[in-house]
Amino acid sequence: MVTRFRLVSRSSRYATVKLSKSASLCSCRLFSTSSDATHPEPESAPPSNPTTGDGERHEELRNLRVLLQQNRIETARGALTSLVRSGSAPFTSPKELFSAFSLSSPSLKNDFSYLLFSVLIQSNMIPEATDLFFAVRNEGITPSSDSLTLFFDHLGKMKQFRVTINVFLNLLESNYRPSKFMYGKSVYAAVKSSDLGKGLELFNRMKHDRISPTVFIYNVLIDGLCKNGRVNDAEKLFDEMLQRRLVPTLITYNTLIDGYCKSGNLDKTFKVRERMRGDGVDPNLVTFNTLLKGMFNARMVEDAESVLKEMKDRGFVPDAFTLSILFDGYSSNEKAEAALGVYEEAVDSGVKMNAYTCSILLNALCKEGKIEKAEEILGMEMGKGLVMNEVIYNTMVDGCCRKGDLIGARMKIEEMEKQGMKPNHLAYNCLVKRFCELGEMENAEQEVSKMKLKGVSPSVETYNILIGGYGRKGEFDKCFDILKEMETNGTMPNVVSYGNLINCLCKGSKLLEAEIVKRDMEDRGVSPNVRIYNMLIDGCCSKGKIEDAFRFSEEMLTKGIDLNLVTYNTLINGLSMNGKLAEAEDLFLEISRKGFVPDIYTYNSLISGYEHAGNVQRCIALYEMMKGSGIKPNLKTYHLLIGLCTKESVELTEKIFGEMSLEPDLIVYNGVLHCYAMHGEMDKALKMQNHMMEKGIDLDKTSYNSLIMGQLKRGKLSEAKSLFEEMKARGLDPEADTYNIMVKGHCEKKDYMGAYDWYREMQEKGLRVDACIGGELVTGLREEWKSKEAHTVSSEMNGDKLDDVPVEEALSATKKL
Numbered sequence: 001m002v003t004r005f006r007l008v009s010r011s012s013r014y015a016t017v018k019l020s021k022s023a024s025l026c027s028c029r030l031f032s033t034s035s036d037a038t039h040p041e042p043e044s045a046p047p048s049n050p051t052t053g054d055g056e057r058h059e060e061l062r063n064l065r066v067l068l069q070q071n072r073i074e075t076a077r078g079a080l081t082s083l084v085r086s087g088s089a090p091f092t093s094p095k096e097l098f099s100a101f102s103l104s105s106p107s108l109k110n111d112f113s114y115l116l117f118s119v120l121i122q123s124n125m126i127p128e129a130t131d132l133f134f135a136v137r138n139e140g141i142t143p144s145s146d147s148l149t150l151f152f153d154h155l156g157k158m159k160q161f162r163v164t165i166n167v168f169l170n171l172l173e174s175n176y177r178p179s180k181f182m183y184g185k186s187v188y189a190a191v192k193s194s195d196l197g198k199g200l201e202l203f204n205r206m207k208h209d210r211i212s213p214t215v216f217i218y219n220v221l222i223d224g225l226c227k228n229g230r231v232n233d234a235e236k237l238f239d240e241m242l243q244r245r246l247v248p249t250l251i252t253y254n255t256l257i258d259g260y261c262k263s264g265n266l267d268k269t270f271k272v273r274e275r276m277r278g279d280g281v282d283p284n285l286v287t288f289n290t291l292l293k294g295m296f297n298a299r300m301v302e303d304a305e306s307v308l309k310e311m312k313d314r315g316f317v318p319d320a321f322t323l324s325i326l327f328d329g330y331s332s333n334e335k336a337e338a339a340l341g342v343y344e345e346a347v348d349s350g351v352k353m354n355a356y357t358c359s360i361l362l363n364a365l366c367k368e369g370k371i372e373k374a375e376e377i378l379g380m381e382m383g384k385g386l387v388m389n390e391v392i393y394n395t396m397v398d399g400c401c402r403k404g405d406l407i408g409a410r411m412k413i414e415e416m417e418k419q420g421m422k423p424n425h426l427a428y429n430c431l432v433k434r435f436c437e438l439g440e441m442e443n444a445e446q447e448v449s450k451m452k453l454k455g456v457s458p459s460v461e462t463y464n465i466l467i468g469g470y471g472r473k474g475e476f477d478k479c480f481d482i483l484k485e486m487e488t489n490g491t492m493p494n495v496v497s498y499g500n501l502i503n504c505l506c507k508g509s510k511l512l513e514a515e516i517v518k519r520d521m522e523d524r525g526v527s528p529n530v531r532i533y534n535m536l537i538d539g540c541c542s543k544g545k546i547e548d549a550f551r552f553s554e555e556m557l558t559k560g561i562d563l564n565l566v567t568y569n570t571l572i573n574g575l576s577m578n579g580k581l582a583e584a585e586d587l588f589l590e591i592s593r594k595g596f597v598p599d600i601y602t603y604n605s606l607i608s609g610y611e612h613a614g615n616v617q618r619c620i621a622l623y624e625m626m627k628g629s630g631i632k633p634n635l636k637t638y639h640l641l642i643g644l645c646t647k648e649s650v651e652l653t654e655k656i657f658g659e660m661s662l663e664p665d666l667i668v669y670n671g672v673l674h675c676y677a678m679h680g681e682m683d684k685a686l687k688m689q690n691h692m693m694e695k696g697i698d699l700d701k702t703s704y705n706s707l708i709m710g711q712l713k714r715g716k717l718s719e720a721k722s723l724f725e726e727m728k729a730r731g732l733d734p735e736a737d738t739y740n741i742m743v744k745g746h747c748e749k750k751d752y753m754g755a756y757d758w759y760r761e762m763q764e765k766g767l768r769v770d771a772c773i774g775g776e777l778v779t780g781l782r783e784e785w786k787s788k789e790a791h792t793v794s795s796e797m798n799g800d801k802l803d804d805v806p807v808e809e810a811l812s813a814t815k816k817l
Contacts, residue, residue, distance in 0.1 A: 229597075511539050565596045657672050672688055708745070
């Protein structure tokens with residue numbers, strides 16, 4: 001787009017012919033200035049310089065000055081364009097040209113600057129235009145809206161975000177009133193340069209100056225807030241848009257959907273989707289892809305499949321990105337067969353797989369150990385023309401390593417070499433990582449040596465894997481040796497290198513050493529990030545050092561590192577586990593004030609704390625609050641709730657169990673079984689047992705213990721014994737807890753000799769009876785005048801010093817019971 005000069009009055013144009021009468025000169029006004037509109041008599045040409053270069057400079061300046069004086073704007077524009085584009089121009093830069101012209105013709109300085117700036121923008125010489133902008137601003141000249149609009153547009157296209165912000169702030173300092181377009185480009189630049197705070201500051205300045213923000217600006221800020229995890233603040237901006245009677249676009253809705261999906265708030269996601277329908281905004285493929293990814297990440301596979309069906313019903317054909325989401329989504333939810341179904345459907349529809357999409361499917365299969373199926377699909381796709389690349393080879397190498405087929409992995413690497421590809425560190429890293437996972441550090445080191453012999457230098461990731469491997473084995477001296485080797489080889493450790501070591505030290509309860517490593521990395525110029533601090537905070541919380549955990553959180557803030565949701569969740573979990581539930585609740589409220597949305601981990605941490613404290617009412621309240629916020633409880637939530645409600649009542653346990661939207665696992669079933677057995681509801685327990693068997697869920701020792709306890713409570717001693725024998729027949733060897741249940745159950749039914757028989761069998765297996773149960777048995781035997789058996793149990797218990805509790809003390813405790 002060519003910026004046109006705007007002429008002043010016609011009389012002024014004619015007056016420029018009579019320059020001796022001080023008529024108005026150049027009628028173009030690309031800039032506004034506070035200087036007088038008229039110009040003095042034209043200056044005489046500067047004396048020529050005998051030097052050829054200077055002579056050429058003076059000639060160019062004289063020619064430009066004459067053209068401007070004669071108001072021959074377009075001719076001057078052509079001459080100036082040729083001059084700035086010429087590689088052999090007598091001026092080193094447009095900025096120098098401006099300075100030289102200003103010295104030779106100060107009265108024409110403003111007009112020349114207007115023209116020069118316009119030519120630079122039209123010639124797409126944006127860096128030179130930027131230099132000129134700041135030069136003319138120092139002279140008190142402010143570009144016009146037309147020139148600035150074009151300038152901001154070019155800066156945005158070139159992704160010169162910092163320059164955009166500096167130019168805009170410079171204008172604001174001069175009390176210039178920018179247009180909505182300029183504000184939009186500047187807010188966009190701030191958000192894109194990761195300075196959301198500056199973007200919001202400009203947004204507020206815009207409203208203060210009574211300039212109405214556009215939909216574009218709202219979209220940019222909503223996107224920035226969502227990407228920073230501040231979805232609540234994004235929602236407030238959306239509401240503000242509606243109050244200003246601005247119409248949200250498809251981009252607005254897609255951005256909010258993406259933000260809610262990533263924050264795990266699927267209830268709000270569905271509400272935004274419904275509002276789209278109500279406003280008549282049709283979704284596009286981006287909408288569906290975002291919803292699919294969000295559903296899969298939340299493990300809502302059925303909802304994801306519903307979205308996929310709607311997408312197809314609307315006539316959208318899954319693209320490569322959709323297929324990648326489906327392959328990865330099904331894989332992450334352990335539904336590789338469903339991923340294969342999508343592949344087969346795509347093949348039947350004639351969709352051609354590209355290398356990237358194929359690598360996603362292969363990776364999904366390899367993650368679940370289906371390397372043979374991956375090989376089969378790869379062969380089929382190669383038959384259709386797919387060309388193997390390094391990514392696919394690396395995926396297959398990784399798949400072999402995951403399955404433990406290290407020989408197959410090496411063969412893949414050799415195959416790469418035969419195809420003329422040079423395996424890089426990624427291929428070797430798969431082998432190194434697998435050996436580290438197996439704890440075979442010597443073999444891992446040998447693979448690194450092979451890398452070097454093949455001319456492949458270990459990458460920082462290679463060294464990081466080794467640090468993690470040695471760290472998990474507690475060989476921290478080796479970790480420090482690797483850090484030294486990295487520096488010697490010129491491979492500087494990064495934040496991940498130190499993070500791996502700090503994480504292992506924290507897991508190993510070596511918190512002091514972890515903090516020393518943090519200080520060392522800072523001394524070496526590597527700044528700890530939020531993940532490093534979260535590791536340290538988690539380490540402190542796990543050891544009950546809550547004050548140290550908060551010390552690290554305060555240090556984060558002093559260094560300008562914002563606490564993220566993981567930080568808050570870790571602190572809440574630490575407080576909850578240490579019984580500081582009031583403080584945990586305070587942090588829970590602070591999460592929302594900081595613009596974050598509590599997630600499943602936040603709620604589970606609080607529920608876990610209250611479960612430990614036995615506060616059923618608060619646990620249920622949090623559970624209801626979680627559901628009301630659109631967050632679906634996961635299996636851990638149900639483990640905590642059912643474990644607690646078991647002690648409360650059968651009705652409450654059944655309510656929680658009946659509300660499960662997930663497939664119950666063995667822990668949940670065992671919790672319900674235990675509840676029924678403990679409360680004497682054996683008919684329900686047996687019905688649950690049959691239900692588990694129909695579902696193909698095998699009973700474990702915990703399941704049998706609950707069933708045995710329930711039968712004993714009913715006085716069904718023979719049924720309890722049958723369950724005990726069934727347990728052994730299934731290869732589940734009863735341990736001390738099962739025998740203790742049998743002994744206690746017989747004692748409660750006054751069958752002390754029966755209890756004694758179980759005790760004897762227990763002793764023969766080298767298992768020890770619980771002190772209180774043993775004390776109860778001794779008391780019962782004495783009451784039945786079985787002094788010999790009572791003496792035997794008492795003597796053996798004293799000899800074992802069971803649980804460090806003397807028998808007489810156990811007997812005393814039994815009597816009190």
